Amino acid sequence: MKTLTFLARSAPYGSSKAKALLDMVLSAAVFEQKIQYIFLDDGVYQLLAGQDPSSLAAKNVSAALPALELYGVDQVFLDLASLQARGLSTDQLLIPVTTCNAADISKMLAASDMVFSL
Amino acid sequence: MGNAALVLPDGRRITLDQDGYLTRLNDWDGEVAEALASHDGISLTPEHWVVINLVRQFYQDFGLSPATRPLVKYVGRHLGEDKGKSLYLMTLFGGKPALTISRLGGLPRPANCF
């Protein structure tokens, strides 16, 4: 089993990056790898509750987040500094996540076989 | 090459892609599911229907056509642990249950074939 770390760093809807990384995470989960899914930088916007992209004719990327746990993805982290820098707080998030800081992320990177960042 | 079609007892003609998924998701209803199932040699019982409705709810909830493992967990959560087993779903729907159930349930063809 490999340890794969995913850094979600892009806001949803402005580009396909959030969805592209989510698809990688779900695919890796199907193969039952050890997955660390970390939301940081603009990626923290992916976790906000209340997303409604219906008028953009876009699929709601956040809808899949509550399914992560069904896919066996239970290591989901949020960089607290990124959240705070954007004037947001953890009570605005759609799913429970473990908060972390840059040093924690560095440690997780060091323990990863592969890292993907979008 | 043209796509396959399903002709229902009432004469409605439902177009399918080469893998048997609906071309238009809005075509789906109970009769379409029955016809798709009988084409697969499956006769739908209430036990089948509970699962088909759950896969539709999974798609409603998460916007995903489920892989087997998450579907099994989801079924277990809603119908009890004795039914949250891939063997139970395979007994009802055969070999690749998540794909079959999603297709019968009128979900979009999974974007990535694993």
Add this chain to the structure above:
Amino acid sequence: MSTLHIVNKSPFRSDALQRCLALVAPGDSILLIEDGVLAASLSTLADSVSGRSVTCYALIDDLAARGVSAADTCIRSVDATGFVNLIVEHRNSLSHG
């Protein structure tokens, strides 16, 4: 065990380098490629990594293409073979978008 951080964006147009510097750990390396090499002309890069046991590299073809040179000798130029060697020498790589 360490990470090769790959940065391909200009520091003047993107905060990719800043976000990379926030995650760099001792023993890691930074490789500037494509527009990322524009940071090699900044003496501030050397300042940000000094004393952190982090080595900086820049892809020589990308420097030459843009007519820029590394401001500080602490940034080592590598060719494509050197890039491959860096990938081999580090446990993993992180391409910062």
Add this chain to the structure above:
Amino acid sequence: MIISLVIHGAPGTTQGAQTALTFCRAALAAGHRIYRVFFYEDGVHNANALSVWPQDEQDLNAAWASLVREHELDAVVCVASALKRGVLNADEASRYEKPAASVEPAFDISGLGQWVDACLNSDRVVSFGV
């Protein structure tokens, strides 16, 4: 060492695909094994056989195709990314009733499972054009 590449960038738009090509050649020259090159998102445009480049520019699509053939590389384009961007083989063109196949035949069209498989079977996976 066994290395795989993931390519996100379209040729001619960003430099990533060119960087990846140069990296791939250098890795092969150094005796490493390239397990798979996986083209994802806009990266699938590298596999478009219908592209035409000006005579005085390097045809990056042709360069990939010839590298893949010369070294018998396992080059895979992500099916979900490819379909959206009109990179189709004959089967897909027929399946979706589209007028032409466009993928360079040296490339396979498959799912993200091939990318996971590359992660499992490689010592390193390097992403380009993100």
